[in-house]
Amino acid sequence: MITKRIIPCLDIKNGRVVKGTNFKGLNDVSSPIELARLYSDSLADELVFYDITASFEGRQLFTDILTQVASEIFIPLTVGGGINTVDDFDRVLKCGADKVSVNSGAIKNPNLIKEAAHKYGDQCVVLSVDIKRVDGEFHVFAKGGREDTGIEAINWIKQGVANGAGEIVVNSIDTDGVKKGFDIELLKLVCDAVKVPVIASGGAGNTQHFIDLFKQIPDIDAGLAASIFHFGEVAIPDLKQELRKNDIIVRL
Amino acid sequence: MIAIVDYGVGNLFSLISSFEKIGADIKVTSDANVISSADGIILPGVGAFEDAARKLRESGLDKVIISQAKAGKKLMGICLGMQMLFEKSFEYGEHKGLGLLKGSIVPMKGTIPDKLKIPHIGWNALHFAKDSNLFKYIKPDDCVYFVHSFYATDCHDSVIATAEYGKELTAAVQKDNIMGCQFHPEKSGEVGLSILRAFCEME
Numbered sequence: 001m002i003t004k005r006i007i008p009c010l011d012i013k014n015g016r017v018v019k020g021t022n023f024k025g026l027n028d029v030s031s032p033i034e035l036a037r038l039y040s041d042s043l044a045d046e047l048v049f050y051d052i053t054a055s056f057e058g059r060q061l062f063t064d065i066l067t068q069v070a071s072e073i074f075i076p077l078t079v080g081g082g083i084n085t086v087d088d089f090d091r092v093l094k095c096g097a098d099k100v101s102v103n104s105g106a107i108k109n110p111n112l113i114k115e116a117a118h119k120y121g122d123q124c125v126v127l128s129v130d131i132k133r134v135d136g137e138f139h140v141f142a143k144g145g146r147e148d149t150g151i152e153a154i155n156w157i158k159q160g161v162a163n164g165a166g167e168i169v170v171n172s173i174d175t176d177g178v179k180k181g182f183d184i185e186l187l188k189l190v191c192d193a194v195k196v197p198v199i200a201s202g203g204a205g206n207t208q209h210f211i212d213l214f215k216q217i218p219d220i221d222a223g224l225a226a227s228i229f230h231f232g233e234v235a236i237p238d239l240k241q242e243l244r245k246n247d248i249i250v251r252l
Numbered sequence: 253m254i255a256i257v258d259y260g261v262g263n264l265f266s267l268i269s270s271f272e273k274i275g276a277d278i279k280v281t282s283d284a285n286v287i288s289s290a291d292g293i294i295l296p297g298v299g300a301f302e303d304a305a306r307k308l309r310e311s312g313l314d315k316v317i318i319s320q321a322k323a324g325k326k327l328m329g330i331c332l333g334m335q336m337l338f339e340k341s342f343e344y345g346e347h348k349g350l351g352l353l354k355g356s357i358v359p360m361k362g363t364i365p366d367k368l369k370i371p372h373i374g375w376n377a378l379h380f381a382k383d384s385n386l387f388k389y390i391k392p393d394d395c396v397y398f399v400h401s402f403y404a405t406d407c408h409d410s411v412i413a414t415a416e417y418g419k420e421l422t423a424a425v426q427k428d429n430i431m432g433c434q435f436h437p438e439k440s441g442e443v444g445l446s447i448l449r450a451f452c453e454m455e
Binding site for chain 2: 001002003005040045070071072074075076093094095096098121122123166167195196197221222251
């Protein structure tokens, strides 16, 4: 049986992990390479690197770091942030990324998913969507969740999959940062709408939230989180043991 | 020295890095002489079967790989590289493979339960079907990373491991010196590196 995936997400700015960490034993708590190594050793199934720098220099630094990480970490790596063109796909894939996540880039350029999927294959293209409830509807938000596009989220995701997105990351703005659990209602709708892997993001505060996620939505493929892992509030090996105790199939 | 065959398909970054990590002496090459003088051959591959098989034929390296494998040199195909070891593939039409292993490549669509997502993507447990030196450092149910929509079938004589996804799908094959992994050892953490190490250590 395919296992449920646990994915830490690292936001990178100017070559450093944003949202400091307090891991014991790490010499440099905001070193992306040290943190990536630690996660890989502690059974993370995949890593997401999100580039939140805007400058050219920052971008160069990001690709350098990515290259270094990919040279010594042998689990799947997804890269997102600042992906607006097929050339951006090329840039990060050459540095060892396995999948590339598009968000605002797909809103700005409706052909991006199609072009990238055609060139690199569906499995390479991840559509990441920031979603928030607006007047009883789910809307797609752009610019890091700051701008309401007015686009209805479920149709947007269906269209993305039809264009060749091989995986969907659903980030619920309503639950993000609140640490009261994933957005089960929204995630269920997405899982019912598409037949590609769906990754839940936003809201994880403790181990029980992951158990609830996988129990309540058997079709969900993965749970993604950042700060609870970075701050050591939830250790991935412990989380996976708990999931297994609850009959959720994980890699241990 | 292990020759990693470069025939213009896919990105070899992770594969090269993983061999470097285990300290293997590798050469990425499209030179028939290098392949012929190597101790072992890695045939990588991602993307579409037809395109990859055509590129390999056009490079002329298909004949080199076949003759070297038939002479007993160890050879491992990875992902699409494994699929190309077989006689043929039914990926969007019917295409000829290298014919080093008996069997063919078929789509998951229509042959696994409808409710399952395609591609088969993620970490799945290996079920050993036969003993193999390739597995000397790993244990049953160790997980490896898969990304594929097609799989090898009618290959009972070579299958050494399967993974359950609606049915037991071919995960690894071996017929004497000719081997293949459907999964990505270069993306399967320590388990994957152990498989590559075992390959490098084979006589």
